[in-house]
Amino acid sequence: MAEVTLEWKNKRLALLASGATAYEWIDPSSKLLEQPPQLMMMTPGQACGSSNLLAVGDGLDVLAAITSHTSFLEGGIRLVYIDPPFNTNADVRCYGDSLNRSMWLSMLRDRLTLLKPHLTSDASVWVHLDDSEVHHARLVMDEVFGDGAFVASVIWQKRTTRESRSAFSNNHDTILVYAPNGAKKWKLSRNLIKKDYAELKNRDNDPRGPWTDAPFTAPGFRAAQQYEIKTPSGEVLTPPRGRSWYATEITYRRLLSEGKIWFPKGGAGSPRIKIFSSQLRGLVPFTIWGSSETGTNDDAKRHLLSLFPEFSVFDTPKPEELLERIIHISTNPGDLVVDLFGGSGTTASVAQKMGRRWLLVERSERTVSQFTLPRLQAVVNGLDPFGITEQLGWVGGGKFEVTYVPPRLGKSLSQKQLHKIISMIEHPKTKNFLATAV
Numbered sequence: 001m002a003e004v005t006l007e008w009k010n011k012r013l014a015l016l017a018s019g020a021t022a023y024e025w026i027d028p029s030s031k032l033l034e035q036p037p038q039l040m041m042m043t044p045g046q047a048c049g050s051s052n053l054l055a056v057g058d059g060l061d062v063l064a065a066i067t068s069h070t071s072f073l074e075g076g077i078r079l080v081y082i083d084p085p086f087n088t089n090a091d092v093r094c095y096g097d098s099l100n101r102s103m104w105l106s107m108l109r110d111r112l113t114l115l116k117p118h119l120t121s122d123a124s125v126w127v128h129l130d131d132s133e134v135h136h137a138r139l140v141m142d143e144v145f146g147d148g149a150f151v152a153s154v155i156w157q158k159r160t161t162r163e164s165r166s167a168f169s170n171n172h173d174t175i176l177v178y179a180p181n182g183a184k185k186w187k188l189s190r191n192l193i194k195k196d197y198a199e200l201k202n203r204d205n206d207p208r209g210p211w212t213d214a215p216f217t218a219p220g221f222r223a224a225q226q227y228e229i230k231t232p233s234g235e236v237l238t239p240p241r242g243r244s245w246y247a248t249e250i251t252y253r254r255l256l257s258e259g260k261i262w263f264p265k266g267g268a269g270s271p272r273i274k275i276f277s278s279q280l281r282g283l284v285p286f287t288i289w290g291s292s293e294t295g296t297n298d299d300a301k302r303h304l305l306s307l308f309p310e311f312s313v314f315d316t317p318k319p320e321e322l323l324e325r326i327i328h329i330s331t332n333p334g335d336l337v338v339d340l341f342g343g344s345g346t347t348a349s350v351a352q353k354m355g356r357r358w359l360l361v362e363r364s365e366r367t368v369s370q371f372t373l374p375r376l377q378a379v380v381n382g383l384d385p386f387g388i389t390e391q392l393g394w395v396g397g398g399k400f401e402v403t404y405v406p407p408r409l410g411k412s413l414s415q416k417q418l419h420k421i422i423s424m425i426e427h428p429k430t431k432n433f434l435a436t437a438v
């Protein structure tokens, strides 16, 4: 239990999704909460029969339905990435973005609380927000996971242009990173960032391939590492004052005979040790992620517009480069990635291209039929040449199931809406298939 907690109106009540966009407060002892929501498969498979699942519905309902009816989460979730509506008070195209603050906080808390028991011991939870709620969200996450679970708050440069009408041009989002087992343990299993191999060159046509170099010196005075080195141009060098050579003379002679020492300035410079790509350790990630490496919202919009030129795209899709970095750091191939606010499906698209399993939930039927479903179909069919496709050499492959979880309160999607989604599903048996409840 965190030492400092946040209070909000109706904190002790439950909050359920109602209809397509609303929420309602519910008494926590209500019988409604005991009934698991229905799970209606739209592809003729079982939700637990495939590695990947696109679920249409509210995230909390979907989690409750999946855990009640299937074993989908049994292997544990390695990464949760969520990019919920930021609560900006703006009517963002395609989804409303103005809940009252109490509802927004309960909405976040309840989803994190339900996810928590399904996390693997080396899992991490990444919550993508802007300044509207990030300060509150951090206290909510402290309360759910404990403040010892905080790892970092990553600043992502979401735009490069200046918003000149505002007091400040807001060019960043914040991604809160928590590891429920604590940063120290998580550090042992997370991946380092790949070094930029562009800096490797092959200046001497070394048959072992391109290399970079580092000074052949070490800090401090070590008697065994003080000796004379003769450069190819004939100069005799000793270590700079207060330093030693990087290795003893015997090791130096071996490295020299193996062609692993480089003398710059045409053979007159101080010795440097050659480092080949296989010897390069990755980099510990910075907490500031620039757009040149992780893309911008506009890059993500361009990706969607290239795939779906006929639709106007909502303002805040995330670029594949950003998700590639998050998924690379926090998972390995085969791990399960969960996103409860799927939008256009960036998380699932990247997870698929990187060989991870995924669960993606999206509440808006319109977003699913315009973007999420056709995008993920393009990905598995090798018809999405954008985003990280080229970088990863992705050519398509794999499959996913689609399910609908009707809300426990309010109106479900109409038969017409359901059939619209079903008719888009490419599956040999889809033609004669109707959504059935389990």
Ligand SMILES: C[S@@+](CC[C@H](N)C(=O)[O-])C[C@H]1O[C@@H](n2cnc3c(N)ncnc32)[C@H](O)[C@@H]1O
Pocket (backbone or CB within 6 Å): 017, 057, 058, 059, 060, 083, 084, 085, 086, 094, 095, 316, 317, 318, 319, 340, 341, 342, 343, 344, 345, 346, 347, 361, 362, 363, 364, 367
């Ligand atoms: C900021 S967008 C996510 C964008 C996404 N990361 C992408 O790259 O396209 C938030 C999404 O969450 C969806 N959403 C809002 N409330 C939801 C809920 N309770 N359950 C599931 N999805 C929800 C919205 O319809 C919207 O598409």
